[in-house]
Amino acid sequence: MAIETLLLVPVDINVWKAGTAGPPDPTQPDHGVIAQKGDALTICIDGTSQNPPSIAPNQPVWKISQMQSDGSYSSTWQQIGTGPRFDYTTTTSGVFELEAVFFGDDAHASKYLRKADETGQGQTVSYNKKGTPDAFGVTDTAIQIAIKHSAGINLGSAAYDVGTNHPPSFPPGSDKCNLFVADKCNDAGAIVPWINGLNPFKPYPPTANQWAGTDPKNIPNWTLLPANALPQPGFVVSDPNSLGSGHCGVLDYDGWGIGAGVTYHVSKRYPFFPESRQRQYSP
Amino acid sequence: MKFILMFLLAAITGSSDLAAQQLNNNQTDAVKQLLTAIEQGMKAQMPDAPDAVAERPALLRRIPEYRTLESEIDALWIPAFRNLATVAPTETSQLILVQAAGNMNPENYVNFLNDIASRYEQRSISEALLNRAINPDGKLEYILADNYQNRAVIEFCQRAKRIFANNPQMISMFDAILSGETEKGIADMRRGGGLNLPEIKLAQRGPLLSHTPNVSPLPAATSSPVPANTPSPTAAAPAVETEAPSHTFGIVVGVILVLLVIGGVFAWMRRRG
Numbered sequence A: 001m002a003i004e005t006l007l008l009v010p011v012d013i014n015v016w017k018a019g020t021a022g023p024p025d026p027t028q029p030d031h032g033v034i035a036q037k038g039d040a041l042t043i044c045i046d047g048t049s050q051n052p053p054s055i056a057p058n059q060p061v062w063k064i065s066q067m068q069s070d071g072s073y074s075s076t077w078q079q080i081g082t083g084p085r086f087d088y089t090t091t092t093s094g095v096f097e098l099e100a101v102f103f104g105d106d107a108h109a110s111k112y113l114r115k116a117d118e119t120g121q122g123q124t125v126s127y128n129k130k131g132t133p134d135a136f137g138v139t140d141t142a143i144q145i146a147i148k149h150s151a152g153i154n155l156g157s158a159a160y161d162v163g164t165n166h167p168p169s170f171p172p173g174s175d176k177c178n179l180f181v182a183d184k185c186n187d188a189g190a191i192v193p194w195i196n197g198l199n200p201f202k203p204y205p206p207t208a209n210q211w212a213g214t215d216p217k218n219i220p221n222w223t224l225l226p227a228n229a230l231p232q233p234g235f236v237v238s239d240p241n242s243l244g245s246g247h248c249g250v251l252d253y254d255g256w257g258i259g260a261g262v263t264y265h266v267s268k269r270y271p272f273f274p275e276s277r278q279r280q281y282s283p
Numbered sequence B: 001m002k003f004i005l006m007f008l009l010a011a012i013t014g015s016s017d018l019a020a021q022q023l024n025n026n027q028t029d030a031v032k033q034l035l036t037a038i039e040q041g042m043k044a045q046m047p048d049a050p051d052a053v054a055e056r057p058a059l060l061r062r063i064p065e066y067r068t069l070e071s072e073i074d075a076l077w078i079p080a081f082r083n084l085a086t087v088a089p090t091e092t093s094q095l096i097l098v099q100a101a102g103n104m105n106p107e108n109y110v111n112f113l114n115d116i117a118s119r120y121e122q123r124s125i126s127e128a129l130l131n132r133a134i135n136p137d138g139k140l141e142y143i144l145a146d147n148y149q150n151r152a153v154i155e156f157c158q159r160a161k162r163i164f165a166n167n168p169q170m171i172s173m174f175d176a177i178l179s180g181e182t183e184k185g186i187a188d189m190r191r192g193g194g195l196n197l198p199e200i201k202l203a204q205r206g207p208l209l210s211h212t213p214n215v216s217p218l219p220a221a222t223s224s225p226v227p228a229n230t231p232s233p234t235a236a237a238p239a240v241e242t243e244a245p246s247h248t249f250g251i252v253v254g255v256i257l258v259l260l261v262i263g264g265v266f267a268w269m270r271r272r273g
Helices: A140-151 A177-187 B003-043 B062-081 B090-103 B106-121 B127-134 B151-163 B170-178 B179-189 B241-272
Strands: A013-017 A033-036 A040-045 A060-064 A080-081 A083-090 A093-099 A136-139 A221-226 A236-239 A247-251 A257-259 A266-270 A277-281
Touching: A013 A033, A013 A093, A033 A040, A033 A140, A080 B241, A136 A140, A140 A177, A140 A247, A140 A277, A177 A247, A177 A257, A266 B003, B003 B062, B003 B090, B062 B090, B062 B106, B090 B106, B106 B127, B106 B151, B151 B170, B170 B179
Parallel strands: A033 A136
Antiparallel strands: A013 A040, A040 A083, A060 A080, A060 A093, A093 A136, A221 A277, A236 A247, A236 A277, A247 A257, A257 A266
């Protein structure tokens, strides 16, 4: 049987930051592959094997597709390398899907897939399941990675539930998505000024509508990106709501927003969409 | 003569019930069609994760049928929830209905909450859905806190405390609402520029919960989202005021027809006499 026939069966693909032990544990809350632009990623077929299967040395051809501003992925796949295992030095920031193409057969390319259902969300969701396409993230700055980690380790946490009390400004019954964003960014060292409040002893962090720019109050050190900006992990993303207070979160490695909702614990339920706007920490 | 009149009255009442039933069926079909179209719209927006769209009202509003549902929700929620198993058999479709209710007429909202609470107690909806109804993402977001002195709101919050008897966080949330602590915090946010959502004040009314319960019997739930030891509702029955007009209309029409018949009979008898 020809090797081309054998390779019609999808192969397992792993990605991890070059120089680290191997792929991240997908069952941990803050998993996912993330790197700063210029860092190298190790890309490999056949699991974490140090000795990938012996096939033609120029196979497969690795291609990536970047997440667009509306959350969809580009239909253009860009070639980034060849061979069963190679180190890819990242050159562009963003969120990327990855595929391995054998012998030019794009129709049967093997995709980089999620190894486990999304975890740490407190509740099961019907998406981001094991076997659906996964992605890796590349950031402009190191602090974006820190922001992403700071939010990610809180997945599943009840600390920002609507019923919680965060004196003096957030009594039980108040939405706390903006408090979550401010706290997690501050924890990561990205200062979010508490710009609201008449009483200096009772300030409030920026609201979701302010993060989204529909409420024009300035948020110092946080640049409001154009509506067509390509998503990156560690951006603050916000969904304005003219009929309500909106919703904000932090973009994870795969472009999904991590946020504190009113119905669930801190969770990853927010795909990126055109109504949303992003901000980047740029002191 | 007496029997003839009784027969006529029964016939008229029966026909008005039939008309009401027909109206109910039409509304049920309308909601079902809207939900089907909305779910198709969700899939078009996000083929890999359509359910995620249901969590974001801003995305739902991109679907024309959702905007229709939202604008008609005051008239449609009663038939929709009465036939929930048929109209919205999945949690996602139920979530769409609850999301749309987040912008209903404020005066209907507490009735809606009581109805949802009953359904939660009867194990036909999930706790997440009840939570979303209590915390709507829209103009009604802080309506409970803003109306913490309103009798209907107080009664609902007390009821919710019984429902969430095993959840200290929810108890403390409803305690904060009832004490006015939440309202004070929200008012501070509004004054300080942290919240642009206008305050909505409900009209103070009589004891809403003394009304006859109007929640129809529910089909047996396929799964049980509620622990078996959940306190059962006794005092707090939902008051569905919006259902009254169709019955009232039928009764008024019936009475007028009966009076016309009686008048006609009297006129005929006088002419003969």
